[in-house]
Amino acid sequence: MLIDHAHWLNLAVALGIGLLIGAERERRKAGASDRRKDITGSSAIAGIRTFAIASLIGAVSTLINPWLLMVSIICVTIFVAVATFVSKDDNPSLTTEVSLVFTVILGGLAMSEAGMAASLAVAVAILLVAKEPIHWFVRGAITKDEMNDFFILAAATLIVLPIVPNALMGPFYAINPYNLWLVVILVMLIGALGHLGLRLFGSRLGLPLVGFVSGFISSIATIGSMGGKARKYPELLSVAVAGATLSSLATIVQIAVLLVAIHPATLHALMMPLILGGLSIGIYGLLITLSSLHQNGVDKSELGRSFSVKTAITLAAVIATVLIASAGLSHWFGQAGLVFASGVAGLADVHASTISVASLAAASKLVPASAAVPILVAFSANAFSKVITAIVTGGSAFGRQVVLGLVIQVSVMWLGWWLF
16 A cells, blocks of 8 residues: 555644644643542543544544544444443543544544544634633523523524525515515524623613614614513613614615725715714714613613514514515506615615615616615615614604604705705
């Protein structure tokens, strides 16, 4: 059997993998010597030399015959099991034992996919080194409810989303279940971010900061999430309104960025409306944030669930209703040109309308001045969706304050277009 230079390199990677993981286990074993027994069991099983040899066993076995790798894994597993049984540890942990068996597998993988094997080895080493922070985070930093919410969000994203149909269906073919479920996920995600903001920064700064950042993801979803927080914690009403309001400032910034990338001339035509709209909603949100500083926030120990699944599903239902109604009007009365089409699309997403109109202007099918009106109409229609979302999810008190900010923003934007 000939061994070329590539094989020698792969063998070196396999040796490095064993040394890396073994060095961490050796250090853990040395640290446990003063405590009579390492709670991970590493003091009785393996150190740096054993891990290095185990990785080379996997590499050489693969080099000789892939089936020999299976035999090596089985043999090492048997040896580990016997050693664990003989040690008679009253409080056994399988971290070192499992790591040793996995090191054999990584050594075999290094002979064909050296980069992947090395990356996995680094990941394993990080997990081993970060034992205390990981245990502290799971056992002390997060609550049981927060852990359950994480599993719900993970299931909604990784299990449910891939099987949801991604096609138009329903009345007037207005509903895309995949997009609606994305809205549900976004609302839950933003709710979790808001919860984290409350934990890290307190109620006075946490929700306004999260609201602005989340607005770049989805302002409507952010308003829905903030409405759920305000309904659940009435003492957070002002800061929730501030977060919802500042999400509309993020919408302005995002529109400006899109226009810079697609057609700067259209941005020039909308310069004053965007500046006035951003300033008005920014000042309004800042005033609400400042007024909430002297109010008592919610105690961090009283925080329960990270988000409300009911709020997320309610918002998706509201958006579906608006889309069906818009599609019905379009079907019965026809498309009244680009302005009406932009308004209908803006009910769900102002960015899509902005991109389409700016693209037409970039293709010289519209002059920049004519492109400004459809974008403003889309923004106004999107604000109407935000109004409905605020009232439905947050109640009348939350809705009134959010609606006032949106009315001011939309009004000054149209005033800026009219005057300039």
